[in-house]
Amino acid sequence: MTLKIVKRLLLGTLLVSPYVIAEEPLSDLDLDLDSLMAMDVQVTSAMKRAQSAFDTASSIYVLTKEQITRSGATSIPEALKMVPGLAVRQLDNNQWAITSRGVASRFSAKLLVMIDGQSFYTPKFAAVYWETLNVPLYDIERIEVIRGQGGLLWGSNASNGVINIITKNSIDTRGVYADVSSGSQINHDANLRYGGDMGNQGSFRVYGHVRDGDESDKGILLEPDDYTEQQSAGARFDFTPNDEWSGLIQGDITQSTLGQNFRGVIDETNRNVPFTDSLDRTDSRIMARVENRISSNANQMLQTSWLKQTGSQTYLQEHFESFDIDYQMNFLYQDLKLDWGLNYRYNDISFAESTFVRSDGGYNTLHQYGALVQGQYSLIADELDIIVGTKVEHNDLTGWENQPLARLVWKPQNNHVLWTSVSKSVRVPSLIEFNDDFTIDGQRVEEVSPITTGIDMIDTYYIRTYLNGNNNVKSEESTSYEFGYRLSQGDWAVDLSVYHTKVSDVLAVEVDANTEQFLPIFALLQQGEIELAMQTLASTSINFDLVSNAELTTNGGDIILTWQPTDTFNAELGYSYNTFDYDLAENTFEAIGYDSTSRQLFAKTDIQLFEDHRLFASLRVENSDAYDTDNYTVLDLTWQWAFHPNWSAAVMGKNLFASSHIEYNNTRETFTLPNYIDESVTFTLTAKF
Amino acid sequence: MLPFLLTTSQSVSAIETEYALKAGFLFNFARYSEWTVTTPALDKFVLCSPDNSFIEVASTVLSNRKVNHLPIVTRTVSITDTDISQCQVLFITSDTINQWLNASLVPLNNIMIVGETEDFIAQGGQIRFFLSGGKVRFEVSPKKLTSANITMSSKVLRLGRVVEQ
Numbered sequence A: 001m002t003l004k005i006v007k008r009l010l011l012g013t014l015l016v017s018p019y020v021i022a023e024e025p026l027s028d029l030d031l032d033l034d035s036l037m038a039m040d041v042q043v044t045s046a047m048k049r050a051q052s053a054f055d056t057a058s059s060i061y062v063l064t065k066e067q068i069t070r071s072g073a074t075s076i077p078e079a080l081k082m083v084p085g086l087a088v089r090q091l092d093n094n095q096w097a098i099t100s101r102g103v104a105s106r107f108s109a110k111l112l113v114m115i116d117g118q119s120f121y122t123p124k125f126a127a128v129y130w131e132t133l134n135v136p137l138y139d140i141e142r143i144e145v146i147r148g149q150g151g152l153l154w155g156s157n158a159s160n161g162v163i164n165i166i167t168k169n170s171i172d173t174r175g176v177y178a179d180v181s182s183g184s185q186i187n188h189d190a191n192l193r194y195g196g197d198m199g200n201q202g203s204f205r206v207y208g209h210v211r212d213g214d215e216s217d218k219g220i221l222l223e224p225d226d227y228t229e230q231q232s233a234g235a236r237f238d239f240t241p242n243d244e245w246s247g248l249i250q251g252d253i254t255q256s257t258l259g260q261n262f263r264g265v266i267d268e269t270n271r272n273v274p275f276t277d278s279l280d281r282t283d284s285r286i287m288a289r290v291e292n293r294i295s296s297n298a299n300q301m302l303q304t305s306w307l308k309q310t311g312s313q314t315y316l317q318e319h320f321e322s323f324d325i326d327y328q329m330n331f332l333y334q335d336l337k338l339d340w341g342l343n344y345r346y347n348d349i350s351f352a353e354s355t356f357v358r359s360d361g362g363y364n365t366l367h368q369y370g371a372l373v374q375g376q377y378s379l380i381a382d383e384l385d386i387i388v389g390t391k392v393e394h395n396d397l398t399g400w401e402n403q404p405l406a407r408l409v410w411k412p413q414n415n416h417v418l419w420t421s422v423s424k425s426v427r428v429p430s431l432i433e434f435n436d437d438f439t440i441d442g443q444r445v446e447e448v449s450p451i452t453t454g455i456d457m458i459d460t461y462y463i464r465t466y467l468n469g470n471n472n473v474k475s476e477e478s479t480s481y482e483f484g485y486r487l488s489q490g491d492w493a494v495d496l497s498v499y500h501t502k503v504s505d506v507l508a509v510e511v512d513a514n515t516e517q518f519l520p521i522f523a524l525l526q527q528g529e530i531e532l533a534m535q536t537l538a539s540t541s542i543n544f545d546l547v548s549n550a551e552l553t554t555n556g557g558d559i560i561l562t563w564q565p566t567d568t569f570n571a572e573l574g575y576s577y578n579t580f581d582y583d584l585a586e587n588t589f590e591a592i593g594y595d596s597t598s599r600q601l602f603a604k605t606d607i608q609l610f611e612d613h614r615l616f617a618s619l620r621v622e623n624s625d626a627y628d629t630d631n632y633t634v635l636d637l638t639w640q641w642a643f644h645p646n647w648s649a650a651v652m653g654k655n656l657f658a659s660s661h662i663e664y665n666n667t668r669e670t671f672t673l674p675n676y677i678d679e680s681v682t683f684t685l686t687a688k689f
Numbered sequence B: 001m002l003p004f005l006l007t008t009s010q011s012v013s014a015i016e017t018e019y020a021l022k023a024g025f026l027f028n029f030a031r032y033s034e035w036t037v038t039t040p041a042l043d044k045f046v047l048c049s050p051d052n053s054f055i056e057v058a059s060t061v062l063s064n065r066k067v068n069h070l071p072i073v074t075r076t077v078s079i080t081d082t083d084i085s086q087c088q089v090l091f092i093t094s095d096t097i098n099q100w101l102n103a104s105l106v107p108l109n110n111i112m113i114v115g116e117t118e119d120f121i122a123q124g125g126q127i128r129f130f131l132s133g134g135k136v137r138f139e140v141s142p143k144k145l146t147s148a149n150i151t152m153s154s155k156v157l158r159l160g161r162v163v164e165q
Helices: A002-014 A020-023 A031-038 A065-071 A076-081 A149-154 A429-437 A515-526 A530-538 B002-008 B012-031 B052-061 B097-102 B142-147
Strands: A061-064 A086-090 A096-100 A111-115 A140-147 A161-167 A177-181 A186-198 A202-213 A230-240 A245-264 A273-295 A300-313 A317-335 A336-351 A355-357 A365-380 A386-396 A399-413 A416-427 A438-445 A462-467 A476-489 A491-513 A541-566 A569-583 A588-589 A596-609 A613-622 A632-641 A648-657 A682-686 B032-037 B044-049 B070-076 B089-092 B112-115 B127-132 B136-141 B150-152
Touching: A031 A317, A031 B012, A031 B136, A061 A065, A061 A491, A061 B136, A065 A140, A065 A596, A065 A632, A076 A086, A076 A096, A076 A140, A096 A111, A096 A515, A111 A149, A140 A613, A149 A161, A149 A386, A149 A399, A149 A416, A177 A399, A186 A515, A355 A429, A355 A569, A386 A429, A399 A596, A429 A438, A438 A541, A476 A515, A515 A530, A541 A588, A632 B112, B012 B032, B012 B044, B012 B052, B012 B089, B089 B097
Parallel strands: A111 A161, A462 A541, B044 B070, B044 B089, B089 B112, B112 B127
Antiparallel strands: A061 A140, A086 A096, A140 A161, A177 A186, A177 A682, A186 A202, A202 A230, A230 A245, A245 A273, A273 A300, A300 A317, A317 A336, A336 A365, A355 A438, A365 A386, A386 A399, A399 A416, A416 A476, A438 A462, A476 A491, A491 A541, A491 A588, A541 A569, A569 A596, A596 A613, A613 A632, A632 A648, A648 A682, B032 B150, B127 B136
16 A cells, blocks of 8 residues: 555656656556556657656656645745745745755756746846746646756756746646635735637636735835736647547746845946836737657657747847747657757847846847657667767757756666766857846945055045946856666655756956056046046946856755655655856856855655544755855745535645744845745635546 | 657556556455445455456556454456446446446446546446646546435545535
């Protein structure tokens, strides 16, 4: 009995690997209806390239739909807090910095985020707008998180990891779902979905979401203003004309007004000024996919998608559109499993000049195209597999990039898996880094000039300072060595992975004080022309240039223990350790992150109490010097009561223990100004018909 | 070269997986259904198919499983009245659909008849498997089940696409 349960739990890991399932003795198949419905028919399966077969050889964590709904999370970032090894730092009530195996940043992510394979990477900032990423949590099938370079084939800019949010087939979401939440930080958050059949050829669902969120209680420099007003609507249609062909179309539009505190150089003081602003954003996405089963051993898939994001605030007006087309084929021939694919992406970026960001121009449209190929071959049947692959991609900024990988998977026994991997990944610069100039907090004359004048007005004058992106910035190249071990024994399971990654051509900032520009000023001063000297000073500037000459070494690992002694209790214990060590050239400093160590201790439990009650708790101890914050421990606790076959109620306590705390304080990062994160309580009522 | 490979390479495991999953579904259909007329009382639960390759997989997947305390027995049958009358569940695979269509049988009661080919419910079945996004799903006609003296739990019906014709 218990063995079956652990199997099911482990399915989290195994599910994503049809290969592993196929290798299992058939007599051990979990015959629970839910499990059967979640399993893929084919060993080859489109859209499984990164998370299946060949990629068991990576550090992967699967957040199940049960965990998502039982945790009471009301947004994707909140759900991601449950993933051991992910750094999820909340800046305020609507902004987030999320990554794995790296230092999380509001901008400049090296993490690829996808919804059903549609990428949300914005080449302008390399940011993911987590605050406007709307996916109905109750209709998520699972979230797959690959820590590190395991998801290379998905694309470039995934050197820290991949998050793929997989939504449910609409055939599994027929009926009415509704929930409404309110609490100390949410005025109201309501969801409604209706789904049904379309004759006997398919199914559909339509949904809507509104959210009205409160401000935090306490800010750092300004009164918090981080409210949220958000409305979303979306739909998904699945077509199954026959067993060989299936298709889906889905879309979502989300309109958000978000209060945020910023800082930027907006006046003649040349200093960063904190200010409160509101951001209006409209995020739309649509995608269509056709899947074809060519034979029982081969699949092909064509997916196309379109993304449109517009954002408007006082000092920034942005517009971004992208169009993707992606073809893949997977097949099995004797002991060889081969996957190949082609992709093309078109980006259209327009960005109004503002007081503090100026573009050098010329990159309003960006094209990206490439191919991937990966083969998995059984050296010893059912025991030892070798995987070799590469993704080759061309982009307009740095040209051709190549991301090769090689892995070995050894399964000495049915319940042991050892894997090892060597891979090279590429992180293409964002436009901000490649092509834009940013006005940043001014430097005082006495800090940069070789001589001081003794005149206060001059010495303490803040000179206009620019951070200059330029086309000498190269792609960052990481080489990663990974090793992992998985064991499933009775009620227990262990998942261990360790890695060593060396990154070259890392982005750094070089200070060019241009001291010669001060000479005429000193000359004027000697002539007693203080007024004129001041005027000349106002026309000087200091340049911080982005350069690609740093090196970064990161080491670390994750271990996760799972225990499920009974049907009604399971627990998970995790520990993650990551160190970041920069090697900088003279006269430069780090652009993103700095020498630091992050440790995370993680405990999670899901207990069914009596017939209708459930308790879900997760505890995180965050110990890190990468974010200029104190260490903190938070407990999220959710109690759910299914008081009627169709109705349930829940109460969630979030950020318990930690009281008011700062999770992210890397103030060097321009433009972000965090608030204190508070404890909160939320009540939810859910109905399903 | 490539299309040739694709159509001739027949890894056993790929087909096995699909049949294993379908055998698992049949087990659940049986578990969550009631055969309202069972005289004489059953001493075993018999799952049949004319397709021997399916029965081989099903016998492995369902070994030592029970339905309502009755042991499951899997059996390869010919599509004849005598053979089929011993079955509680009959699965007609795509490889054996023609045998089914060409047979002339007396009306079959007390047997759950499941298929995987298009229009199978119109061709005398009550349940039909189909694939959606690479996963097994099913269509079911509760009316036809009822007229065969079988009631399926709403827990399972809800997961299927209910068709009435």
